[in-house]
Amino acid sequence: MTTLRTETPHPEHDRLDQYATHDLVEAFVHDQGLAAVAVRAAASDIARAVEAAVPRLEAGGRLVYVGAGTSGRLGLLDSVELHPTFSWPRERAVALLAGGPSAIHVAVEGAEDDREQGARDLAGIGPVANDVVILIAASGGTPYVLGALAAARAAGALTIGLANNPGSALVEAAEIGIELDTGHELVSGSTRLKAGTAQKIALNTFSSAVMVRLHKVYGNLMVDLKPTNAKLVRRAIRLTALATGVGEESAQAALEASGFQVKVAIVAIAKGLCPADARARLAAVHGSVRAALAD
Numbered sequence: 001m002t003t004l005r006t007e008t009p010h011p012e013h014d015r016l017d018q019y020a021t022h023d024l025v026e027a028f029v030h031d032q033g034l035a036a037v038a039v040r041a042a043a044s045d046i047a048r049a050v051e052a053a054v055p056r057l058e059a060g061g062r063l064v065y066v067g068a069g070t071s072g073r074l075g076l077l078d079s080v081e082l083h084p085t086f087s088w089p090r091e092r093a094v095a096l097l098a099g100g101p102s103a104i105h106v107a108v109e110g111a112e113d114d115r116e117q118g119a120r121d122l123a124g125i126g127p128v129a130n131d132v133v134i135l136i137a138a139s140g141g142t143p144y145v146l147g148a149l150a151a152a153r154a155a156g157a158l159t160i161g162l163a164n165n166p167g168s169a170l171v172e173a174a175e176i177g178i179e180l181d182t183g184h185e186l187v188s189g190s191t192r193l194k195a196g197t198a199q200k201i202a203l204n205t206f207s208s209a210v211m212v213r214l215h216k217v218y219g220n221l222m223v224d225l226k227p228t229n230a231k232l233v234r235r236a237i238r239l240t241a242l243a244t245g246v247g248e249e250s251a252q253a254a255l256e257a258s259g260f261q262v263k264v265a266i267v268a269i270a271k272g273l274c275p276a277d278a279r280a281r282l283a284a285v286h287g288s289v290r291a292a293l294a295d
Contacts, residue, residue, distance in 0.1 A: 005184060006182065006183075006185055011184065031193065034183070035198035036198075038164075038181050048176055050213060052176060053158060053206075054210060057214060058214065060130055061130030061158075062093070062094055062130075063079065063093050063131075064132065065133075066095075066121075066136065066145055067096075067097065067098070067135070068099070068137065068144050068145060069098070070192045070196045071137055071145075071196070072095070072098055075203065078203040082207060084228060085211075086216040087216070088216075096125070111144060112142050112143065112144045113144070114144055114147070117147065118143065119147035122147070122152055127151065127155035132160065133157045133159050133160065135148060135149050135159060136199055137162075139164075140169060142170075149173055159176070164181065164199070165179075166179060166181055180202055182194045211224075218266070222239065224287075227262075238251075240255055240265045250269070258275040264279050265278075267292045
């Protein structure tokens with residue numbers, strides 16, 4: 001069997017267990033920093049994935065994340081964060097994890113090796129051509145993920161593969177392959193380290209860039225958040241005030257009148273409109289605050 005780079009012992013740290021504590025921590029921190037380098041090298045492929053995904057999502061498609069173990073949990077995390085951050089509908093962010101929901105907390109032995117189950121799980125959500133399926137596997141050869149990939153391609157969905165080993169089956173078979181070549185792990189085979197860190201950065205980058213393209217951001221302000229708790233309510237008030245230049249009291253009043261929709265409050269304040277007219281103006285320009293504010 002060919003040893004994957006992520007499984008090969010690190011040539012520079014064969015005495016890791018003998019390091020002084022400060023040196024041990026320094027080694028881990030330095031190695032984790034290399035994850036960002038790997039993602040930067042894949043920036044062009046991530047940009048291609050964003051550009052391919054946006055039209056499908058504009059047409060009503062879903063973001064579907066598929067993975068096993070750490071990779072699956074990172075996909076789940078990205079999917080869960082989209083609703084409070086960008087008001088992305090929960091039903092349009094789906095996460096499939098090898099072993100099912102129980103594998104979030106406890107590893108389900110052998111689940112990642114079941115290619116047929118990966119295909120069944122993906123088929124079970126009724127994939128359509130406008131769906132965007134993000135398949136994540138450090139090895140690039142996880143059977144569960146490859147089964148889901150085959151089912152997604154058969155349905156005509158856009159497939160985006162993220163893997164940490166060069167020349168992997170996942171990167172080769174996905175419509176858009178993103179290679180995050182993080183090399184040897186400091187603890188051999190522990191891809192929860194910089195391989196997982198690179199996946200987290202890449203997923204954050206991809207989904208955030210998609211949401212910017214979908215008009216969920218104005219300038220660099222998160223103007224489509226769901227204020228579901230006291231912290232987010234305060235954030236919504238600050239964002240509205242920053243975007244319009246009004247005081248926080250005026251911003252809060254506009255938000256309350258707008259059902260705490262930051263975009264609507266911004267347009268209502270800036271254009272002197274009632275919430276209903278501001279909402280209609282936004283709808284006419286596909287939710288773009290910048291376009292709604294243009295004369």
